[in-house]
């Protein structure tokens with residue numbers, strides 16, 4: 021298990037991580053989410069002993085990384101896939117890591133096969149695409165067959181087949197009882213991969229809960245109801261019936277109604293009683309992306325000025341208009357289980373970003389909110405285009421259960437994919 025307790029990291033005046041406490045348990049994939057610059061990599065680096073916390077602690081199996089016996093055998097990590105000696109071949113890179121930790125050379129060939137790089141094993145890694153580099157980094161993390169794995173954006177640069185492979189690999193590793201902690205900005209992918217989420221914003225914990233609970237706590241539940249086109253009186257009758265029953269019906273741009281406050285069967289019964297025919301009656305199901313956008317909207321540091329002007333990155337479709345807190349989001353009072361309460365705001369949720377737009381979502385020319393952070397200027401998007409690599413590999417082509425990692429044979433030393441300050445820990 022990975023545990024953070026009151027973890028805090030300051031770089032001069034910048035607080036990258038503030039009082040973060042959470043646990044990452046074995047047997048499930050735990051997603052680590054947060055906007056750019058929210059402190060995910062810093063947190064991972066502190067867990068791996070690469071950065072010292074300013075205060076608080078991070079432990080693996082109850083010990084700081086540096087005190088974990090045979091740490092490279094217990095913990096594997098992909099932090100920065102580019103942290104490779106480009107002049108070395110993939111195989112010799114892995115071989116050097118293996119030798120430092122006493123891992124037999126045959127394990128290098130095994131992991132090269134697992135990540136699908138066996139055909140390019142002799143090629144220098146500096147010629148690798150982004151996706152190939154990611155695969156090499158994942159191979160290094162798996163080298164020692166560790167029980168605890170941390171991956172910082174493992175699907176960055178992977179093609180769709182590679183993304184599917186990583187998804188299956190993460191799930192398989194967790195199903196084997198390992199602790200798997202994965203950061204990613206790809207919400208659709210996280211929804212398919214992770215069961216549990218730790219969400220941070222500006223270095224602070226925003227949520228620690230299952231994916232299912234996270235989505236339901238941050239979704240706007242509503243029903244889409246459609247009456248026959250060209251019969252507006254049908255729609256009006258239904259709108260009136262819904263209002264009388266205590267629900268709200270608002271017109272959608274396509275002529276349907278967005279109904280809140282009533283369950284689907286009740287809407288159906290009301291339509292039947294009012295002799296209104298329905299062409300559609302469907303629940304709106306929020307995606308993880310919608311829920312995440314809603315939760316983190318107020319904690320985004322980097323946002324395109326073009327998007328602000330165009331009104332983009334506002335509430336995604338399906339969310340309540342400004343001023344109305346969607347169902348499932350308590351405007352005041354009760355804090356859903358798993359939510360972190362920001363210091364100084366006892367018993368309240370983080371502000372609802374849709375009812376109350378963040379400071380960066382103001383109309384151009386509007387006066388800034390007093391005390392609100394200013395949007396950073398001139399920030400480009402830090403993520404590049406995906407690479408084209410698509411070499412065949414064993415997991416993308418098999419349904420589960422795949423066999424990504426050979427069973428834990430007699431203990432072999434395994435390096436985390438880290439710079440080598442800790443290789444002296446290897447036995």
Ligand SMILES: Nc1ncnc2c1ncn2[C@@H]1O[C@H](COP(=O)(O)OP(=O)(O)OP(=O)(O)O)[C@@H](O)[C@H]1O
Nearest residue numbers: 031034036054055056057058059060061062063402
């Ligand atoms: N060595 C450092 N010195 C000064 N500031 C740092 C250092 N490392 C990180 N930071 C700052 O700490 C904050 C958190 O950075 P971090 O890289 O942990 O965020 P992140 O959530 O991983 O971001 P991204 O999603 O963009 O990778 C940022 O504001 C960053 O500029």
